[in-house]
Structure formats: C-alpha cells, structure tokens
Amino acid sequence: MKIFSLLLAVAVAWSVYLYAQEKGETVMPVAEEAPKAMTKEEAAKLTDEEWRKRLTPEQYAILRKAGTERSWGKVYKEFKAQGGGTYYCAGCNAELFSSKEKFDSQCGWPSFYDPSKAKNVKTREDRSAFMVRTEVLCARCDGHLGHVFTGERFPAFNGEQTPTGQRYCINGTVLKFVPFAKEDGEAEKTEKKESKTKESDPAK
Ligand SMILES: [Zn+2]
Secondary structure (H helix, E strand, C coil), rough: HHHHHHHHHHHHHHHHHHHHHHHHHCCCCCCCCCCCCCHHHHHHHCCCHHHHHCCCCCCCCCCCCCCCCCCCCCCHHHHHHHEEEEEEEEECCEEEEEEHECCCCCCCCCCEECCCCCEEEEEECCCCCCEEEEEECCCCCEEEEEEECCCCCCCHCCCCCCCEEEEEEEEHEEEEEEEEEEEHHHHHHHHHHHHHHHHHHHHH
C-alpha cells in the first residue's frame, strides 16, 4: 500500500512538473513594427546581471548560456502557424531571419535555409556534448541562437538539399516575430481582384 501511495505521489508530481513547464514556456513575442535594435557597443556593455533582468529565464538560458529549448514545444507550434514575417533577436532586436527562408524540416525547431541579414548572424565551431557542430550566434549581441547543419536532404525539397545546402536550426524562444506589413497583402488582393474584373469584361 505504501508503494502505491509513493507511486501515486511521483505520478502527481510529474504531471504538475510537465504542466508547469508547458505553462511557463515563453511564447514568441509578436510586434507590429520592427523593434529598435541595440548597437554592438550597447550590447557589449551589458553585464550578465543586466542580461538576466532584460530576458525571460528561458531566453537567458538559451542566449547567454547556450541552452536549447524543448523540441516540438509551444513556441514551435506558434512558429509553424505563423504567416509571412521577419524574425528578430530577442536579445538585441537585430534582424536575423525571414519567413522567405523558413521551411518545414520536421526536426521540432524553427528552421531556415539562410539568414535574412547575413551580417547579423555568425557561426563558430562548437565541440560541446561530444560532437563537432557549428554554433549559430547573433553577431550583434553574441547571443546563442542554435546550430547550422549542412548537406541534409528534406521531404520539403523533394528529398533534395535546401537551396543553400544548410539548415539553421534555431531556438524559437529567442526570436521576435513581426508579420509583413498588412498593406502589402491587402494591395496584392486588390490587384488580383481588379485583374479578374478586367478579364471578365470582354465576355459581357
Ligand atoms: Zn542579438
């Protein structure tokens, strides 16, 4: 009977833990306009304590301590559901990626085949976890973003490599999303409607 109670207590504690994880997970911030970016100098001046205050615990663990978010988590579900837009660094607001290079890699983390602003993204060799990988960092604030892998093939590209041969595997927790301006989409729709009207005119 004692063992049963103990097992029950463990099961309850585990479900509470999982629930808290899901609840506490950072949701990717969404803004209407491009956030104001820090300069490289401003970012370099920030102390570890200041970074800790500016960021959520999850963002801090990833950006400043090279952590990794849980795959297939809440932030990934949000990322997958997002339409066109630009992705900024949650640390310094530098532009990093765009939905134009976003693709479904089926790996559980946001994937891009190229940065949208190459000068804002840098890489370095990472020999942690008994592997040799290429770490991806924000060139502006030195924040850890994820890793980049090469030479892989994906169903999204009919079993071929991405156009660059690369997959930037990025933690969604450290990205800020700004959807492309609404007016662009609206203008496109209006144009299409107009051309349809013109096409149908001769038939009258
Ligand atoms: Zn940054």
